[in-house]
Amino acid sequence: MSGSNGSITSFGFQNIETSKSDIVSHPQIYTNGSKRGVIHRHADGDTASEITLLPSTQIIMQKYPMVGSDQGIIGGAGVNYDKTWGNDTCLTNVNNCITYLQTTLGWAKSGKVFLTGYSMGGLEALVYAAHNNSKVAAIWVTNPALNLEDMFTNDRGSVKAHIKQAYGLTTGQDPATQADPTYSGTIQANRDPYYMAGTGGNVSLFTSYPIIIWEGAQDNIVGSGSPVPDWIGTFASTVNAAGGNVTVVVDPSGGHFIPTTQTDLTNQGYVSKILDMFDAYN
Numbered sequence: 033m034s035g036s037n038g039s040i041t042s043f044g045f046q047n048i049e050t051s052k053s054d055i056v057s058h059p060q061i062y063t064n065g066s067k068r069g070v071i072h073r074h075a076d077g078d079t080a081s082e083i084t085l086l087p088s089t090q091i092i093m094q095k096y097p098m099v100g101s102d103q104g105i106i107g108g109a110g111v112n113y114d115k116t117w118g119n120d121t122c123l124t125n126v127n128n129c130i131t132y133l134q135t136t137l138g139w140a141k142s143g144k145v146f147l148t149g150y151s152m153g154g155l156e157a158l159v160y161a162a163h164n165n166s167k168v169a170a171i172w173v174t175n176p177a178l179n180l181e182d183m184f185t186n187d188r189g190s191v192k193a194h195i196k197q198a199y200g201l202t203t204g205q206d207p208a209t210q211a212d213p214t215y216s217g218t219i220q221a222n223r224d225p226y227y228m229a230g231t232g233g234n235v236s237l238f239t240s241y242p243i244i245i246w247e248g249a250q251d252n253i254v255g256s257g258s259p260v261p262d263w264i265g266t267f268a269s270t271v272n273a274a275g276g277n278v279t280v281v282v283d284p285s286g287g288h289f290i291p292t293t294q295t296d297l298t299n300q301g302y303v304s305k306i307l308d309m310f311d312a313y314n
Contacts, residue, residue, distance in 0.1 A: 069140030073153030118159035239276035248286025
């Protein structure tokens, strides 16, 4: 891994946590500590390599120091850490990634960071921000699975078993009724952004930083594609009505995927919106 100023964009694998292959990147022309760090949370079943495959994250990495945090290993007793769904393992990992970028490497400026995420990772970015307002400058998420209870109850994308594993739920237990292991109230009340902003009465947890959400209109897992209600649109409207700043970029033909071609990104003005937001809040 190279990190010298003026070099080509460098990618490198680092074990920020034991046995995990996180990806750390350094911009081309850059003075260490002059920009905020970016922490990316990947989708259920993916790995840190997610950030190296996509035009959007590749462009961001040319301007900002970034960590693609890796949960893609099998741990002791068969614990699969790539399916964390906003649990305490996830929140601890984000804190460790922030410390690594800001303190261990000294690449990112101290203070707040930018969070990005896809699907499960989008939920995780929002959950982390809700419990750590003072550490988050802005968020960009793609097709976030922000309604945890809906994902669980309807087994969207066949992830119910993964959510059960993430929270140690047994047969008959549900995030809506099971006590959260760390915070007061249920798992749903603390790890379900859609519920937290709405019925849960904690919309203020999402109003202190700007959020950009890319939504595929044909997404039938977390988006507004049939038979899924428009959870993302409702979340954005609720937060904005409370004084928040959520922008939803809708791709009429998009499904449950990150835009993978430059054409997709350019047509929606996607990357320019992200970079404008990051630059404004750096």
